[in-house]
Amino acid sequence: MIRRTLRNGLVAAIAAVALFPVTAVAAPAAHPANPARHHVTTHAWGRVTTHHYRHLNVRSGPGTGYRVVGTRPVGRALPIVCKTRGSDVFGNHRWYKLPHHEGYVSAHYVHNHSAVRWC
Template sequence: MISRMVRKGLVAAVAVAAVFPATAVASTVPAARTTAVRQAVHHHHHHVRGLVTTHHTRLLVRSGPGTAYRVVGSRPDGHVVSLSCKKRGSAVRGNHRWYRLAHHRGYVSAHYVRAGGDVRWC
């Protein structure tokens, strides 16, 4: 009994889609595009510029927000870096804040970077 009702409902749905194919497709496409655009905008974040202030030494870039993470690079004093977000990590001279560099290039201690704006939390 239930399988017959499901089958009739499925046949009816296919018949409606066959009769009104343009309407069925046209009504779903804008919603899909709107969702894709919303997701793209949602994941796009404004990066904040920061100035490295290490006083004549290089700033170490680490793989994670802390001094125990491996070093993956460095930036010279006076270099401008692009910051995507901030996280809490191990303390560097009393400062537990770390900045993630844009494009997932690593983390730098906020103690040595002067941010040019408000950096969002990761």
């Protein structure tokens, strides 16, 4: 009787795996000294470096013809999603897109600290 129950349980388990295959994915282990180490950010970082103005305009699109939707103070660190071409700002056509639909800033006024991918 016990053999029959074990055999039926094994058959049921094999059938369940055959019908519902599951792939296990292991998460990277956190380092004991830094529990958030496994978190990977997808943003590059830059810092506002304009010397002529106190604030950098954030625009709705990659160009000076787009409306201003906000500002960032000089020295502020900015998360950068990607870079794209836009209107010319002192010979620089590159613009950085900010996360969460915040807008675009001219790369002429931002010193990036890591590589920025193209949009």
